[in-house]
Amino acid sequence: MKVLVPVKRVVDFNVKVRVKADKSGVELQNVKMSMNPFDEIAVEEAVRLKEAGKVSEIIIISIGPQQAQETIRTGLAMGGDRGILVKTDQITEPLAVAKILQKIVADEKPDLVIMGKQAIDDDCNQTGQMLATLLGWPQGTFASEVKLSGSSVVVTREIDGGLETLKLTIPAIITTDLRLNEPRYASLPNIMKAKQKPIDMKTPEDYGVDISPRLKSLKVEEPTKRETGIRVESVEELVSKLKKEGAI
């Protein structure tokens, strides 16, 4: 069984982002970039399936600038077999990414695509669902457990009221939620080994996909700040303040 794992290079989740003065976006210069945390979980899940003998090949894909190659290397160091970089310096929207992935799926014919439920930069939460539609595949989004059984995959999903379990025919799309697994750190020998693994270099044009953005970003601003309130000294004082405000 073959698995594709698309990964996105994003601002590291520990970085406090700053909005640019001209409101054109957030500052990306000299900011630490990493693999989107949900995508790390996706890579980890694929690697675990491979370690369990259920998956034979893992292909790590990224669509982004030249440096996204490093993100692919991270995935290869975690246990991916080879990579594909679709190089572009443009901002790529989920729809465009899904269209490129659709073409890659047609070439590679994987049984599963495992990907993060959302990227922590644009917070769209769309690409997996869109890819599933374009391919005519079922989807198991926000997965907290994935079990392969013959020609189907049973996915437990984190939903608002609790958990939901679905059975999907294969091929299928799975998008990962936080509690699916805890991604490993790549060991130094594996990081060295990953440098030898092949990465195919492509462009969106190679796939004939128009990636021009559909949405126009008019401005990006700081959110309105909450004013810091006051310190209370005791529970009694807290309760009396809240009563005065009519909050309780």
Next chain:
Amino acid sequence: MTALVLAEHDNKTLKEGTLKTVAAALKVDKDVHVLVVGKGCKGVAEAAAKIAGVAKVLLADAVAYAHPLAESIAPLILRLADGYDAVLAPATTTGKNIMPRVAAALDVMQISDIISVESSDTFKRPIYAGNAIQTVQTSDSIKIITVRTTTFDAAEAEGGSALIENIKAGETQKMSTFVKAELSKSDRPELTSAKIVISGGRGMGSGKNFKLIEAVADKLNAAIGASRAAVDAGFVPNDFQVGQTGKIVAPDLYIAVGISGAIQHLAGMKDSKIIVAINKDEEAPIFQVADYGLVMDLFEALPQLEKAL
């Protein structure tokens, strides 16, 4: 032009998020229709018909829709989409699951998680876990939108008298089947619509200690939430999680107990009207967003609070 709102419900009751999504839809279009998809959900359609401002309710009631499978519902919306210039759903796990399928099939970019309608084609939405707000304009002929319901006031639940039109179910699909659901049962108000929420973090120390929070919640008729740290530590189930990757809440009163205030958590609750933080670490970032901060050990504070209420 007319907007279509996908109703959020459990086949018995219409969820509050639907009212808020209708309110958002009325800012996009003058006419709003509501689509109720489910099984044995006529009561939900009747409730939807009473929402002020709703002109028509479409009811697709069929066995195939007993569970809201994206693979079944998206094609139904797609069939109806022709008559609308916008389709909106609450940004719940259901809406987030279904709507991108509709958008991709229509070849349009979905606008996720809007927090305001600036004009019929321009919207604000949070990015980077709410650390930045982006204003986006679409030129797509049909807008596919999910709505962050906490930032919209609900449309009036009474006052409307819309017509209910039964519509035919679509073809059944076999690629995705429902196996089971494990839903948390609780007599407490729902986390996303509660007037008061009290949440515990890593500082609670154990799941058992959440009893202290329950006791206060009982007095206040509050919903109970948790930080990601508390969920990851296994103190409480995942659906308690408040934060960017959990539930977004904006109650009248939010009480954060033993929560340090990671960006992730703040993104899920900082639109609450009044925020109270109880934490023994006076440097905890949660105090920067709190209206009332109490530096105190939660194991002393919670029993005192319960008594004082």
